[in-house]
Amino acid sequence: MIQDTINTDSQDGWLLIFVCWLIAMAALFGSLFISEVMGIEPCVLCWWQRIFIYPLAVLFLIGLIPFDRSVVRYTLPLAVIGLGFSVYHYLVYSGFIPESLQPCSDALSCAEINLELMGFITIPMLSIYAYSGIIVLLVIFRKRFYQ
């Protein structure tokens, strides 16, 4: 019972949400760098992943100023859906899902590997890391600091 009231005013868990925000910001600026500076056009699946990561950068920020623990309620679902898209994209990318099944136009193939950093880091892989990092932190946060 004490547990329920103890946290309401404290800043416990701030760091977890802050790190989540860092990840979302890195993904936001990173993806903008790839498309706007390097000029690699995002395919359809990339756009779906962007749709779910961009609002996270805003939502986490709102949840940090002032610190509001209920931010986990609004952000966790977005991150989970986003992870779904990035896993699907990764499977298309690595060939587990055949090309004919992927919802891409002829002009811009989602299966085409446009960028490989250091020979093995691909964009969908980075997306999976970002989403799962956020999900893990949010789940920990939810267990320890929310409810």
Added chain:
Amino acid sequence: MKKNMIIVATAILFVVLFIVAASIYNSQKDKELGNISLGKIEYMQRDYSPTMGPLDAKVTIVEFFDPACGTCSAFYPFVKQLMNDNPGKVNLVLRYLPLHQNSDVIVSIFEAARMQNLFWETLEQAYKTHDAWIDHHVARPEKFWTQLSGLGLDMEKLNTDMRSVEIANRIKQDILDAQQLNVSKTPGFFVNGKPLVQFGFRQLQQLIETEVAANY
């Protein structure tokens, strides 16, 4: 309060990092592209390429274009203006990069019109009537055909000429040259072999003015 400062500082850091990384990337790309095209100057122009302006001009604009490309159409009067601003000093070489579906058919109509000395008129007509013959980014040659009346073209001859192997080969060659020169979008500009890296009216104008100043 201290935490809010950390957040603000981090946000600023992200923006600054982005800008710095972008400018480093762009300046490197600038150098790289410059080197590529200087090493591949022979792909820049073919003896069959249509040219406009004085042949002895010391500044040559090479433009890879697609007849169905809206930006190419928007740049056309601007490029002409830039040539007029530097009378006798700048000429234009056109190369084909038909990226839109069926654009290559439109290009062969241009080439066939060229045999009747009506290349530029046909090109301008194509740009002028974009809305009439492009549906959702797909060129409709049959619709463009109806826009050609009034130019004084011998339509029967045009119809035969546009199917020539020679024209098909020219288009193929231009597309291959574009690949060699790393041009994947239209319009793709080179001025005296130097690529227009940062795309824009002003940037093209600057590039041309620099070359004019260097050569005259």
